[in-house]
Amino acid sequence: xxxxxxxxxxxxxxxxxxxRLLETEPDIDLxxxxxxxxxxxxxxxxxxxxxxxTDIRMPPTGTxxxxxxxxxxxxxxxxxxxxxxxxxxxxxxxxxxxxHGTEGRAYxxxxxxxxxxHLLAAIREVAEGGSVIDPKVVETLVTARSQATxxxxxxxxxxxxxVLSLLAEGKxxxxxxxxxxxxxxxxxxxxxxxxxxxxxxxAREAHRRVKAVLLFLADQR
Amino acid sequence: MVTRPVPVxxxxxxxxxxxxxxxxxxxxxxxxxxxxxxxxEEAVARVEELSPELVLMDIxxxxxxxxxATRRIRAAHPATAVMLLSTxxxxxxxxxxxECGAIAYLNKEDFxxxxxxxxxxxxxxxx
Numbered sequence: 001x002x003x004x005x006x007x008x009x010x011x012x013x014x015x016x017x018x019x020r021l022l023e024t025e026p027d028i029d030l031x032x033x034x035x036x037x038x039x040x041x042x043x044x045x046x047x048x049x050x051x052x053x054t055d056i057r058m059p060p061t062g063t064x065x066x067x068x069x070x071x072x073x074x075x076x077x078x079x080x081x082x083x084x085x086x087x088x089x090x091x092x093x094x095x096x097x098x099x100h101g102t103e104g105r106a107y108x109x110x111x112x113x114x115x116x117x118h119l120l121a122a123i124r125e126v127a128e129g130g131s132v133i134d135p136k137v138v139e140t141l142v143t144a145r146s147q148a149t150x151x152x153x154x155x156x157x158x159x160x161x162x163v164l165s166l167l168a169e170g171k172x173x174x175x176x177x178x179x180x181x182x183x184x185x186x187x188x189x190x191x192x193x194x195x196x197x198x199x200x201x202x203a204r205e206a207h208r209r210v211k212a213v214l215l216f217l218a219d220q221r
Numbered sequence: 222m223v224t225r226p227v228p229v230x231x232x233x234x235x236x237x238x239x240x241x242x243x244x245x246x247x248x249x250x251x252x253x254x255x256x257x258x259x260x261x262e263e264a265v266a267r268v269e270e271l272s273p274e275l276v277l278m279d280i281x282x283x284x285x286x287x288x289x290a291t292r293r294i295r296a297a298h299p300a301t302a303v304m305l306l307s308t309x310x311x312x313x314x315x316x317x318x319x320e321c322g323a324i325a326y327l328n329k330e331d332f333x334x335x336x337x338x339x340x341x342x343x344x345x346x347x348x
Contacts, residue, residue: 010330011329011330011332012245012332012333012334013238013241013242013245013329013330013332013333014237014241014329016241016244016245016248017237017238017240017241017242017244018241019244020240020241020243020244021240087308110237111235111237113237177315178315180281181280181281181286181287181288181307181309181314181315182309182313182314182315183312183313183314183315183316184315185312185313186309186310186312186313
């Protein structure tokens with residue numbers, strides 16, 4: 001019997017891409033395609049899927065709808081598997097998602113979705129109650145765990161870490177902006193957020209920058 | 222009168238997004254994907270070869286960026302329109318994204334048939 005899948009993703013491009021991939025698979029029956037949290041809950045109720053394949057952030061709040069849906073499923077439909085698609089390997093999301101067990105749960109980065117075999121393997125695995133965690137997510141979790149007690153760097157977002165690693169290479173704001181194809185203003189916003197999260201008080205800009213880079217380099221050892 | 226669909230080149234380093242963009246174009250009778258490229262350099266070469274009227278160009282690419290590729294394409298083929306795409310907010314883009322000759326910037330989250338149609342129609346000269 002084919003695996004009944006409900007897909008929830010607010011980005012039209014990703015949704016149509018995934019729909020196109022799944023519709024070609026004989027052992028997958030795409031029984032619902034949703035764009036937000038409410039329609040996802042409705043589809044779960046009406047289509048009774050074996051697996052829900054969902055984005056994390058969707059309307060109405062654009063924060064953690066996918067994780068909340070997974071939590072509701074754990075209570076109301078414990079046999080339904082969930083494949084969570086995430087833009088970043090974010091330890092906080094991964095921990096929230098896996099807090100009550102990994103059974104029937106997969107956490108994949110969206111970049112993996114391009115690999116149909118990988119996505120199908122995750123869907124089949126959670127349908128059977130198994131679990132699949134993206135290696136990059138595991139790596140982030142292990143790093144976060146080992147650093148949790150000593151490093152404030154774990155508070156940084158993946159993008160902020162990227163900015164900080166470029167600062168550590170001695171790059172100017174303009175060079176960081178070039179490297180990440182961002183505006184200088186966006187880079188400044190990231191840097192201010194890094195300073196705040198690392199608890200570096202407003203002193204001379206150069207001092208804060210050096211301290212942030214030193215913290216980063218110490219963390220790499 | 223039967224109108225020929227607009228030939229489109231899709232440029233993205235991620236195969237998934239290339240495939241997704243193809244899926245979107247497949248439901249749009251006015252557009253037809255004629256080719257794909259995964260880097261800025263390849264995009265420039267494919268424009269030479271395929272003469273698309275529209276290029277959907279990811280910004281963050283291996284090698285030259287989508288912005289530089291757009292600049293080169295527009296310099297060599299002024300009739301080819303380029304639409305920039307990425308996952309960044311418009312206000313986070315570098316200034317040269319606005320000066321490279323692209324007809325528009327679109328966040329991938331907002332990429333939908335109606336939006337693409339509207340941008341293309343607005344781009345066409347009146348009359």
